[in-house]
Amino acid sequence: MKKTIILSLLLLFFLTPSSILAREQVSSQTVRGRIIDIVQGPTAEEKEQSYVADIQQIKVEITQGEFRGEKITTNHTLSGNPARDFYFNEGDRVLLWLESQNGVITRSLVREVVRDHYLGYMALFFIFSLILVGGLQGLKTVLTLSITGFLVLRVLLPLILEGYPPILTTIIITSIIVSISLIVTSGFTRKTLAAIIGTMGGVAVAGILAWWMSNATRLTGLSGEESQMLMYIPQGTNFDFRGLLFAGMIIGAMGAVLDIGMSISSTIDEVKRANPSISTKDLIKSGLNVGRDIMGTMSNTLILAYTGASMSLLLVIIANEIPLSRITNMDSMATEIVRVLAGSIGLIYAIPITAIVAGLLYNQVDFSKTNRTDQTNDL
Template sequence: MSPADHHHHTHGDLPEFPGARRLTLLVLIPAVLITLVGMFLLWPGDSPVTAAAGDGPVQVTGEVVAVQPAPCPQVPEGDQPLENCGTVSVRLTSGAASGTQITTDIPNGPGAPEVAPGDDVELLQLNAEGETTYAISDHQRGVALWVLGAAFALAVIAFGRWRGVTALAGLGVTFGILVWFIVPAILDGRSPVLVAVVGAAAIMLIVLYLTHGLSMTTTIAVAGTLASLAITAILAAIATGAVHLTGVADETSNFLTITQGDVNMRGLLLAGIVIGSLGVLDDVTVTQSATVTELATANPAYGFRRLYGAATRIGRAHIASVINTIVLAYAGASLPLMLLFAAGDTPVDELLTSQLIAQELVRSAVGTIGLVAAVPITTALAALLATRRARPVTPRPKRAERPVEDPWAAFADRAD
């Protein structure tokens, strides 16, 4: 291997073959143009407003000065007894009455925040019959979350170095597209499925190339992810229709149908499946593409079948662990619901066929099938292109040179 080849391989890309850059552009340019046109056509208009400003209670902040517990009054038999009674003194730190000290009741009820002197809290300012009252609604979490975010960023950068910086930049891009395009476009009445597919494509194109660089390895991952996303979207549409899911299965979706009647809830479910699958799909496709790259670099004599077979075995192990991760993630998010069903002695068949659980089962199954499809697609593309790499050209042996004769001597010989 020449020094130039070694320098190229250390960058983690497939060995060059004729037309590699042209093929990269043939995949990248149409994908970018289609995504840009889709975002232009689906871009939301003015953000919808559900309520005029000032219709709801005003939210202010404050600092707990003192807590004065008191015995709770007796309640009628059969009612839920009160647990925390007394008053809280709070010094307001925002709003028109900032700097003043007010007194309110200790928060009570399921999930009520527990407060202590020195806590920063959020309060609802209620104006009724000319009297202003306050109620503690929650803790302020801004500072703690900023500290946690800074620790997260430092850990990523300390381990990943420049790659960690690009990963954080990609995370910012993902968050921006979700907040400024996907969510507003769905609220504006656009098709949730189209918005999700276009938004996922934009996230994938920007994040993958930003994080892994403009290379043939990344382009293969992009192609594999696009194909798997299309398969996931089609399967999600078929599965939700076959299972008769409406997308309205909990209090949040019910509330959304009341406040935002223009949102297609079944389409919103499909959009959630597509976006949720993207986060694991790009991990699988990048891993498979990079695996074939390393195998082709370490074993230049490997052909398509050997590269595909070796990388697929690695992909099977990866998929097995990813499937377990998906199931545990959904189980952890649905743990309160599972406890509620278990406490009610709900039969297993009724539990699994309820819309809320069936919705999660469809989400898990469709996402997993998309992941499984991503492995052979991406591996085959990478192995096919790796076997087309430019092989070193062996110089052809030179023909034995015939002795140069004196033309005048040869002419004289023939004349004799």
């Protein structure tokens, strides 16, 4: 009898279709959808029993993926915390998370309202404005922005994520970005070379100072929530968080220093063309005078930009009347202070570096015997 039962079970196992024995396929995906109705939610008694502030029962039409055209109803739970809750409206385009099993939706969740189409419209208007006002230079600016975005998103960040040293990687990539941006915009000229040298010199000063201050003040690089989240990413990369902090300071200072380097170099180029007989000393002096005027506004720009980014933190500090001594010694605040001061100091030193380099380079060209064309300034 036992042998018969065992033989029957074995026959059943081998003759049963694999699709029955195999584990059912479960998959998840994020797709787009459109809210077609907000269904009446639960009663106040039901909400009280479920310990939630509110529940939106949302009917959504899926507009993307294999379930396109299907209509589903899902619950959107609200906790009463305005920082986390978002009330959806009929007609909203949303991102919908779906879990399906053997081609049938088993679970769904509305994640976010779709915003990228509005962001795309604004980006297109930005590009249109650049070309409308700048003409050919605006088109070159669009090209350099595209190259910068590619190098940052497709080269710099993936390399750091793979474990490459963030400081060295950032220095190399930002140097490439600066060189390409200036060469594409202004050509390979003495003006461009002076701007590149001045920019890299200013950023080097900012970087050295930021590195020294980060070590002296023992900054951890983990003051922000995003930095802390990097410890739990699936790639398991062992990051140098202080190096990441330093790399971020370099990138943050790069934009302002690049701007001032090109401004001074262009000014010296115009002065030399207007007065070909001007001496090197007076040419450098002209660049320094212009740099001093730019310095005040640009330093304010940096400080205001970082202040705006830390507005919520500053309001919390003021509202709780935290003493100044404690504020300046907080890791998060010390990080921002070092970031602002290092970038501003790098900007300051970029002025004389660019002025001196441009003055020396332009002294090698006799502008009195050349016409005002770009070719007279080519290296």
